[in-house]
Amino acid sequence: MINSIRLIFALSWRNLWRNKRRTLIILFAIILGVWAMIVTAAFMRGMVFQMLEDTVDNLAGHVQIHHPQYLDDPVIDNSFNPQSAAVSKLLQDPRIALSSTRIRLAAVIVSERESSGITMLGIDPAQESKVSFIGRSVVEGRFLDSTSDNGIVIGKALADKLQTRLGKRIVLMSQDINNEIADRGFRIVGIFDAPLDPTEKSFIFIAKDNAEKMLGLKNKASEIVLRLHNTDMVNSLVNDYAQFDKNIDVMSWLKAEPYLEMMIELMDSSMFIWYLIVFLAMAFGIINTLLMAVFERTREFGLFQALGQKPGFILFQVWLEAVLMIIVGLVIGNILSWLSVLATGDGIDVSVFARGMEMLNMSNIIPFVITFDDLIVANLTVAILGMLTGLYPAWRASRLVPAHAITRI
Amino acid sequence: MKHVVKCENITKIFEQGLIKVNALTDVNISVEAGEFICLSGPSGSGKSTLLNMIGGLDTPTSGEVYIDGDEIDTLNRSQLADMRLHKIGFVFQAYNLIPVLSAQENVEMVMQMQGIDKHTRHQRSSAILKEVGLEGLEDRKPPELSGGQQQRVAVARAIVSQPSLILADEPTANLDSNSASNLIDLMLHINKQHNTTFIISTHDPMIMQRARKLVKLHDGQITDIISQNNHV
C-alpha cells in the first residue's frame, strides 16, 4: 500500500509538470484567486479592526458603566455614584487594566464669534490620557494636568469653526443639577487632533472638579469606561456583572454600537461568499485543464489498466494531480499575500476618499489584518472544494475502458 | 494437461452506429503452459480483438474465456485488474511505457503495485534489465530510448512479475528488422528460460517463421493451426 502511494505520488507530481505552460497558467489562476481571497479578507478585517480600534480609542473603551437610563436619556439626572461600594468592588476585578470616570453631558460652547453644540467631558486627566486617544493627540499647547486644571482642551476643527485659538477664552453652557443653565468661562490650554473631523468637532475636555463645580454635582459620574487586559474578556466580564447592582448598567462597547456587531457578523458571511465566488471562477478552469490532461493520456490510463492497475488507482492518481496543483497554488498564494501585506506596512492610505471614510466612521489608513481564522477558512475552502472538483476528471479517467483506451491513437 | 488459456465459442460483434461488424466468430482455442503461439492474419482479421479478450481488456459478445481455469466473465473490474497484475504480462505495439517514469521505474512499477519491498524490487528490476540487455540505461526516460530499447523495457516489465502468460500485440511493428529480430530472440529466450507462455499477434513473417505454433485468422475465424518444429 505504502509502495503504491509512493508510486502514485511520483506519477502525479511528474505528470503535473509534463505540460509546464498549461500547469503554470492554471496555477496562476489559483494563486491569483488565493491571493485575492486572503488580501481582501485582510483588507476587510483591517477596515473593521480599524473601526473597532477607533471606536474603543474614541472614548468607548471595552466596557462602559452607566446609570441604567443614561443611554436612552443622557442627561445630568441620570448619573451614578462612582464611589459606591458596588462600583468600587467592580473596579477591583483583575481583568480590568485601566478605567476612567467621566462626567459626559451635552453642552454649548460659545466663542466671541460663534457657538456650537458639543459633548463636554469632565475627566481626571491622569486616568483619561491612558484610556482614550486624547492623551497623545494634543498638538498645540498641553493636555489638562490635574483634576482642578482651569483650562479646556478642544479639537482643531472646532477651534476653526469657533474662530478661536490657543490662549483664548470660551464659555461653556450646560444644564446644571437644578435644570438651570449654568455657564463658566475657560481658557483654551490645548488643541487636539483626531483622525476624524466629527471627533474634533464634538468633544471638549475639562477637569472633573470644574465640571462638578459648574454643574453643582458631587460624587457623581455619567460613565466609567474600562479597558481590559484582553478584548476576549469583554463578554465574560459583562456577563459576570450583568445583574450586579440596580443602580448601574454594565455594557460591552459593542452594544453601544449595534451596527458594528452586525457589521462583523455580516463580514464573516460575505467573506465566505467571496471565497466561494473566487473558487467557482477557478473551478471551471481547473476541471477543463485536468480533463484535457486526462483525455490526452487516455492511452496511458489504458496501459495502466492492462498492467493490472485497479480503477481506484487511476482515480487516485488523477485526483492527486489536482490536489497537488491546488496545494502548490495555496502555498504560493499564501506566501504572496503575506508578502504583499508586509509590503504595505502600516496599511494603505485611502485619503483620496477621506470624507467618504469619515462618513463610515473610519480613518484614512486601513491596515491589513490577517487573522488565523480567515487564513484557515480561505485555505480550507479552496482545499476542500478543490478536492471535490478534482474528483470529476479523476472519475472520468478511471472510467475509460481499457481496450478502447489503448487502441485509440 | 492444464490449459493456461481456453477460449470456447468466442464471438465478438462491434456496433459502429448502424453497422454491425463480426470481429470474431465462434473461435475455439486452447493454449498449454510454455507454448509460444503466433496469431497471424491481415489487419482486421481479429487478432488484436482476440488478444484483448484473453487479457480481459474486452469482453466477448458470447462465449467463454478461461485463464488458468477461471472464467473471466465472472470477475469484476477489480478482480480482472488483479488477474492482469499477477498472471498476465502485456507488450503492445507502441506507447508501452509511462513517459514520466524511467526505464527502471517502469519495470519496478508492477512490483510496486504488488507490494514487493524496495530492495527486492531494485534487485529484480536491475537483473531483468540486464537480461534484456539494457544495463546502464536504467535511469533513462522513454523518450530518451530507441524504439527497440523501449520494447525491451516493455518485455522486461512484462516478465518481471513472473506471469504465466505474456500477450504481445504486434510487438515488432514499429521496429527496424534488426531490432525486431533481437526482440524475438529475447522473447524466445525467456520462453525457454522461464517456461513463460507467449501469445503474439503479428503479421511479421519473421515471428511467424520462428513461432512453434501458428494460428491463422481470417475475417474473425480461425482458418488454420500449424505446429512448427523450430530449432531455437
Added chain:
Amino acid sequence: MNTAWRFAWRNIWRNKRRTVLTMCAIGFGAALIVFSVGLQLGQYDLMISGSTRIFQGLIQVQKRGYLNDARMRNTIPDAQSLAKKIRHETAINDIAVRANGFALVSSKERTYGVAVIGVETQYESYVSIIPGLIKSGRYLSADNANEMVIGRSLAKNLKVKLGDELTILGSGRDGSIAAAVLPVTGVFESGSRELDRSMIQIPIKTFQETFSMQTHAHAIVLYHQNSALLEPIKSQLDGILMPMNENLVAVGWDQIQPGIKESIELDYSSGWFIYIILIAIITFSIMNTFLMSVLERTREFGIMLALGFKPLNIGKLVMMEALILTVFALTIGTLIGISVNYYFLINGLTFEGMEEIAAQYNMPATITPQISLESSLLGPVTILVFTLVAALYPALKIRKLKPVEAMRHL
C-alpha cells in the same frame, strides 16, 4: 452568416464539454458582475436620493464661502425675491429659501443646543420630505407665524408635547442676542437620527426677525429627482446669478455632502478592484482552453496551410472562435444577471443585519438594483476585452506554424 463564421461556430462545438465549461466560467463572471454592479448602482441611487430628498436638496444657492464657513453673516440678500426670480427663469418650482442658525432650546426641564432652520412654509415641502413626515400636530402655517416644529427625539429629550412653549436663545446676525418663545405645533420623524435629535424649524420671517436678518437668508434650496441633471441646472443657475451678484454661487449635493460622494466612489472603486481580479482569474482559467483548442489542431492547421491558407487567416479564425464563444456566453450571463436584477427590482433585496447598518448610514434597509446600460454592459464588455487578449496568445502562435512540421504532428 458567411462561411468563415459558420466554420468558426462549428469548430467551437467540436468539444462540447470543454466549450460548455468555458462558457460557464465566462457566463458566471458576467452574471455575477452584472448583478453586483446593478446592486451597487442601485444602492448609490438610494444614497443620493436619500441625502438630497430628505433635507439638503440637489443644489443650493449660497453666498460664496458659506459652504466651508457657515457663518451667520454669510447671507444672501433679498433671498425670497431671488428665489421667485429663479423659479420664474428656470421654470423649476421645487425651490425654497432657508436660513440656518444655532441656538439653545429650553423646555421647563431641559436645554439642548440645536440647529434652527427658518423655512418658507409654502415651498419647503417641495424641496424636503420633512413637512410630510409630521407625526403629530401640523407643519408650519405661514412665513410669519409664531410656531415651530421639532424632531421626535428632540421632543422626547426636552420632554415636551404639542402646544408646549420652548425658549430659543442664540445670537443674531449682528451679534446681538436672539431670543424667542414659540409653541410646538408639530413633531416630525425623518428617520435620520441626526435630524430628529438636533433640528427645529420655524417660519422664515419669524427667523429673520429673531436673528436680526432683515430679508437675508443663507440658502436657496433646489430639488430635482434626477441627480444626473446636476451640472446642467447648476450652470443655468450660475447664468442667472452671475450678472446679479457675483458673490452668490450654486453648489451641488456632492459639494454639500462630499462624504456621500466619496463613499460612493470608494465603494465603486473597491468593487471594481474586486471585479478585475475576478475577471483575471476567469481569464487565466479559460486561457488553457483557447490554447488547447489550437494546439490539438496543429495537424489540421498544417493541412490548411498546405492548401494555401495564410497563417493570418488561421489566426483570424481562432480569434473569431474566441469571439463567438465569449459573446455567446456573455449574452447568456448578462441576461441571467439582468433577470436577477429585475427580480430584486420588483421584490427588493434585504438581508439579516442590513437594517442596523442601513440605519447607521441613514439608508433604507431594502436595496433595489439599478438596471441601466452601465450596470448591464460595463462588466461584460470588460470580460470581453480580457478574454480576447487571452485568445490573442494562441492566435499569434499560429503565425510561426510551418506546414510540413505541423502535418507531422499527431
